[in-house]
Amino acid sequence: MAFLSIERITKTFGATTTVKGVDLAVERGEFVTLLGPSGCGKTTILRMVAGFETPSSGTIRIDGKDVTDLKPHQRKIGMVFQAYALFPNMTVADNIAFGLKVARKNGAEIASRVKEMLELIKLPQVAERYPYQLSGGQQQRVALARALAIKPQILLLDEPLSALDAKIRVSLRDEIRAVQRQLGITTIFVTHDQEEALSMSDRVCVMSEGRIEQLGTPFEIYNYPKTRFVASFVGTLNILSGRVSDGAEGRIVVDGQEIVTSRGLNGASTGDALAVALRPEALSIGRANGSSNNLEGTIDEVHFLGSVVRIRVRFKESAVSLDTFNRPNAAPPERGQPITVNFGREDILVLEGAPN
Known part of the structure; x- marks a missing residue:
């Protein structure tokens, strides 16, 4: 049995249903991220x-125990919020000790645990400082220490990095993951940032409109998206409209040029409209022989981004973007220049549903 089991959970606010029959099983010690746009239901879960919040229907179990109707303090949950939520009139040490004092732990145990938590977050020197004397990254590490001080069964993180600048976010996400692994605590992380989700998680749960679109490892979510939403939301993606020319052989016509997938299109008939997707990193410049696909087009835009040159290639009705490394001894191509891009058959993602 999963350590955290969410069974057919639904949540309705008035006439609006924000979570629609969600099932999710999280194993002990696993780091699972709920990823999706604003309003998809991830924070409500x-x-x-x-x-x-109390579910409108469904059950939540922790370690086999039904906790659906229990109060927050009865669940032994640690939670870190986006806005830190530290008490401004308390020192760092007192903030970390707060939950322990509420639990009526003795003074020696509290002092020992606070010291342990400060060392865990690598901030033993700030014990007597107040939150306003800390940077944003330090405040969030203190909030993490406070959540962990009570030795919770589950750690919940609600977009804890979104208020920080880019460099601090990268550093802190690595620290959070290292702490989580060290403690082996079951963790649910909520974010709309795909890079955070892919870099930190054991599994990613992609959500849209109150439902789970796909659940899998970061590798599976990125490389094998099951729906058009997942494919377009996770990572940069080129989406092309096409029509089936031979379903059995996986042949598709895109802008008057034929491409071939690595496998047949089950259930597809000649003339059916569909959408295919290509990751920018799957595309290379030049004509390839053998089993690769080639599409001829014209360079539409060239953007110099330092170490990378981003090239947009237009066909008749559609276009793709691809990235190449900057080479100081080779000038980038120019707008209007004819060009051929190639990609492998296995790089084509055939998306569910007809193209928009």
């Missing part, structure tokens, strides 16, 4: 697990 987190709040229901924490006990801040």
Whole structure:
């Protein structure tokens, strides 16, 4: 049995249903990220697990125990919020000790645990400082220490990095993951940032409009998206409209040029409209022989981005973007120049549903 089990959870606010029959099983010690755009229901699920919201229907179990109707303090949950939520009138040490004092732990145990947490987050020197004397990254590390001090069964992280600048986000996400692994604590992380989700998680749960679109490892989510939404939301993607020319052989016509997939198109008939996707990194410049596909077009835009040159290639009705490394001894191509791009058959993602 999964350590955290969310079974057919639904949440309705008035006439609006924000979570629609979600099932999710999280193993002990696993780091699972709920990823999706604003309003998809990810934070509502987190709040229901924490006990801040009560499901309209469904069940939540932790370690086999039904906690659906328990109050937050009865669940032994640690939670880190986007806005830190530190008490401004308390020192760092007192903030970390707060939950322990509420639990009526003795003074020696509290002092020992606070010292342990400060060392864990690598901030032993700030114990007597106040939150306003800390940077944003330090405040969030203190918030993490406070959540972990009570030795929770589950750690919940609600977009904890979104208020920080880019460099601090990268550094802190690595620290959070290292702490989580060290403690082996079951963790649910909520974010709309795909890079955070892919870099930190054991599994990623992509959500849209209150439902789970796909659940899998970062490798599976990125390389084998099951729906058009997942393919377009996770990573940069080129989406092309095409029509089936031979379903059995996986042949598709895109802008008057034929490409071939690595396998047949089950259930597809000649003339059916469909959408295919290509990651920018799958595309190379030049004509390739053998089993690769080639598409001829014209360079539409060239953007110099330092180490990378981003090239947009237009066909008749559609276009793709690809990245090449900057080479100081080779000038980038120019707009209007004819060009051929190639890619492998296995690089084509055939998306569910007809193209828009």
